[in-house]
Amino acid sequence: MELLDKLVDGDPRALARSITLVEEGLKGADELMRRVYPRTGQATVIGLTGSPGSGKSSLVDRLVTEARSRDRKVGVVAIDPSSAFSGGAILGDRIRMQDHAKDEGVFIRSMATRGHLGGLSRATSDAIDLMDAAGYDPILVETVGVGQDEIEVVRAADVVAVVLVPGMGDDIQAIKAGILEIADLFVINKADRPGADRLQAELDYMMSLISSDGKPKPEILQTVAVRNEGVKELLDGVLRFAESAAGRRRERRHERAHARFLAVLSERLLASALTRALPDDRLEKLVDDLAERRIDPYTGVEQVMKQVLS
DSSP states (O other): OOOHHHHTTTTTHHHHHHHHHHHHTTTTHHHHHHHHHGOOOOSOEEEEOOTTSOHHHHHHHHHHHHHHHOOEEEEHHHHHHHHTOOOOOOOOOSSGGGGTTTTTTTEEEEEEEEEEEEEETTHHHHHHHHHHHHHHHHHHHOOOOOOOOOGGGGGGEEEEEEEEOOOTTTHHHHHTHHHHHOSSEEOOOOOOSTTTTHHHHHHHHHHHHHHOOTTTOOOEEOOGGGGGHHHHHHHHHHHHHHHHHHHHHHHHHHHHHHHHHHHHHHHHHHHHHHHHHOTTTHHHHHHHHHHHSSSOOOHHHHHHHHHHHH
């Protein structure tokens, strides 16, 4: 398979074509992923999540620079909101991290959520595997950051860094969203603002109230991304956690494999059900019946299931 050969040789054009193939579900995508999958599992996947305005993109940009200074090839998956009209990413890699655009050791891909819950694109896991097979390590995954429902990032990353900002109510939001439970590290960005030390103290206190179940207490690091302050220490902390938590990493990858299998299975079963039981305009007719209360959702599903399983 010529595309695969070019991909594993690190050809960025082959990588871009491969991601488009799996993201769009085009012919040959399944076969490509079957052949790629045994070549994966080498890269450290770092997830960055947090509220809008926390400076995640600036932080990712500086982390890429720091990793490149250590002669590492870096992959970036930037999850963007989907356009309501086209389904594509509203923000694109053309306007992200322009300083790295000509660096062959950096590959940046913007991906649309396409309405997918949890802040991650459906094809994110495939894109990570393709970058892994192409020799990129680490791979940074920046979530969309809309609201605080970013829990799914855990399933795609070996290390999760939650980015907070002083003075934006992040401390309150963290409690509401359960962010404390998913963080392997906390990053207080824009730490030159008033309240950074207070936010760190509050985080420290809140973590003392939560059962760790043997999980290491998350390190809290302060950065000022726009001035490149604390970025070296952040990358050191991320890589240190990845190396020290080998057992946890294996457990998380097991959870990721489980979730990924169920996601693919659900997607294929749904597509099969729609094709077999609701061809042509039957789905629209069923939806009209539901909207007009001529049928309830449970009866509608039972009818479809009978046709699928018959």
